[in-house]
Amino acid sequence: MSSEDQFKKIISHAKEFGFIFPNSEIYDGLSATYDYGQNGVELKNNIKKYWWLSMVQMNENIVGLDSAIFMHPSTWKASGHVDAFNDPLIDNKDSKKRYRADVLIEDHIAKIEGKIEKDIKKARKRFGDAFNETEFRSTNSNVLRRLNEIDIINNKMKAAFEDNNLEAIHDLIVELNIVCPVSGSKNWTEVRQFNLMFATELGSVAGDASTIYLRPETAQGIFVNYLNVQKTGRKKIPFGIAQIGKAFRNEIIARQFIFRMREFEQMEMQFFIQPGTQKKWYEHWKDNRMKWHKSLGFNDDELRFHDHIKLAHYADAAADIEFKFPFGFKELEGIHSRTDFDLKQHEAHSKKKLRYFDPESNENYVPYVVETSIGLDRMFLALFSNALNEEKLEDGTYRVVLNIPAPLAPIKVAVLPLVKKDGLPEKAREIMNLLKIEHQCHYEEKDSIGKRYRRQDAIGTPFCITIDHDTLEDNAVTIRERDTMKQERVSISELEAIINEKVNIKNLFI
Numbered sequence: 001m002s003s004e005d006q007f008k009k010i011i012s013h014a015k016e017f018g019f020i021f022p023n024s025e026i027y028d029g030l031s032a033t034y035d036y037g038q039n040g041v042e043l044k045n046n047i048k049k050y051w052w053l054s055m056v057q058m059n060e061n062i063v064g065l066d067s068a069i070f071m072h073p074s075t076w077k078a079s080g081h082v083d084a085f086n087d088p089l090i091d092n093k094d095s096k097k098r099y100r101a102d103v104l105i106e107d108h109i110a111k112i113e114g115k116i117e118k119d120i121k122k123a124r125k126r127f128g129d130a131f132n133e134t135e136f137r138s139t140n141s142n143v144l145r146r147l148n149e150i151d152i153i154n155n156k157m158k159a160a161f162e163d164n165n166l167e168a169i170h171d172l173i174v175e176l177n178i179v180c181p182v183s184g185s186k187n188w189t190e191v192r193q194f195n196l197m198f199a200t201e202l203g204s205v206a207g208d209a210s211t212i213y214l215r216p217e218t219a220q221g222i223f224v225n226y227l228n229v230q231k232t233g234r235k236k237i238p239f240g241i242a243q244i245g246k247a248f249r250n251e252i253i254a255r256q257f258i259f260r261m262r263e264f265e266q267m268e269m270q271f272f273i274q275p276g277t278q279k280k281w282y283e284h285w286k287d288n289r290m291k292w293h294k295s296l297g298f299n300d301d302e303l304r305f306h307d308h309i310k311l312a313h314y315a316d317a318a319a320d321i322e323f324k325f326p327f328g329f330k331e332l333e334g335i336h337s338r339t340d341f342d343l344k345q346h347e348a349h350s351k352k353k354l355r356y357f358d359p360e361s362n363e364n365y366v367p368y369v370v371e372t373s374i375g376l377d378r379m380f381l382a383l384f385s386n387a388l389n390e391e392k393l394e395d396g397t398y399r400v401v402l403n404i405p406a407p408l409a410p411i412k413v414a415v416l417p418l419v420k421k422d423g424l425p426e427k428a429r430e431i432m433n434l435l436k437i438e439h440q441c442h443y444e445e446k447d448s449i450g451k452r453y454r455r456q457d458a459i460g461t462p463f464c465i466t467i468d469h470d471t472l473e474d475n476a477v478t479i480r481e482r483d484t485m486k487q488e489r490v491s492i493s494e495l496e497a498i499i500n501e502k503v504n505i506k507n508l509f510i
């Protein structure tokens with residue numbers, strides 16, 4: 001199946017099984033805006049829970065925050081977003097389609113990387129077990145030529161962005177013979193900057209109104225509260241503040257389902273540190289966050305780091321954790337060494353001191369910050385697309401199964417009486433009541449047991465409990481496991497402990 005078809009399947013499965021619906025669908029939808037359905041909201045909440053547990057609960061020096069979406073307009077002047085939160089856009093004069101200029105160049109680089117991967121695949125096939133990829137990458141003339149080509153493009157792009165030289169970006173697109181994917185032509189406009197913040201007005205009376213912005217990142221809510229938290233929480237550096245919340249960006253190209261939306265959710269953590277220690281903490285958080293992703297069962301070859309060429313206006317080092325989405329490797333999370341840029345800017349604009357007195361070194365300084373910032377919706381898409389599988393069964397039929405890690409599954413247990421008579425529903429209800437205080441459970445008595453198992457497989461329910469006629473005699477039920485489809489008879493008295501153990505979020509830390 002082509003990756004495009006695979007992606008279409010993911011989108012239609014998400015809709016069919018109540019994970020994600022197009023927003024305002026009865027009015028034909030609103031572009032790049034989606035709603036999470038009955039199963040989607042559970043999965044999303046479980047991802048948040050795991051992130052919060054890993055970042056806040058498990059780290060004694062990290063605390064949470066929930067700041068407002070609206071902030072004083074000076075916040076965004078200070079942070080640089082009013083002047084510099086821009087995307088370079090370019091239009092194709094024939095198709096009238098608009099693109100991000102840097103994305104056009106990055107897609108071109110991705111094509112060259114694709115050719116390198118093809119060369120490697122071919123060589124692996126030719127040399128078999130004797131193939132050494134590292135050696136091949138460092139000696140094969142084709143690969144070396146292509147890597148050099150990528151370096152040259154990256155250097156040109158970096159220099160152009162550093163000088164804010166939009167003409168040079170345009171010239172690079174022309175030089176690389178990049179064509180519009182729709183019209184196929186190279187008839188490009190000049191490159192222009194486009195601010196991504198949504199503006200609105202505060203106050204109901206015209207004239208009283210002043211422009212405010214929907215926050216484009218949650219981080220600034222943390223920066224402006226840093227001293228409140230430090231003082232009231234008696235925090236010593238290094239310490240972190242974490243928050244989960246909505247962010248808004250007027251994206252030029254909002255596409256690829258929930259990957260790039262105009263309204264999305266971020267899970268961000270700002271770690272306040274002593275100046276000079278930023279390299280150490282930057283490496284620490286890169287490593288920590290990569291381990292977090294790997295704990296969710298992704299394969300090593302589905303995740304990679306990508307160092308930023310075009311650094312954001314606030315960063316002295318930045319890397320993305322990229323995930324292999326069905327449309328290729330793309331950013332899932334950013335780790336940024338933000339220096340003291342934000343706090344110093346807020347000091348300057350607010351005229352309030354945002355310094356920290358370090359009792360150990362007797363120093364007074366504005367802390368440096370290392371940030372981890374992950375898109376919740378992208379994390380959802382990564383987990384969902386990775387988990388959706390079609391399996392051929394022994395009898396030649398297929399089943400669609402969502403192999404979500406059990407602690408994150410929307411529904412943990414489905415309780416299924418074999419038939420809807422003979423006292424089985426009543427017994428099943430007793431089991432529902434036993435389990436539902438701890439876990440999201442689902443009760444269903446309609447259709448054959450096989451059909452009900454398939455429906456639960458498709459939404460990723462890790463355990464189905466079947467109540468049959470013997471249950472009334474022996475007080476035992478059958479637990480059927482989603483991934484192996486193995487069935488086990490267990491006593492009802494042990495059920496709670498077994499399920500608690502199997503879906504425990506602690507298992508993700510092991």
Ligand code: GAP
Pocket residue numbers: 216217218219249251258259260261262264265266268331332333334371373374375376377378
């Ligand atoms: N505070 C830093 C910051 O916002 P970013 O790299 O612009 O950094 C962080 O965004 C993360 O937010 C990204 O790695 C991505 O997962 C998510 N994100 C950014 N723009 C998004 C969009 N339009 N739709 C969905 N997620 C987005």
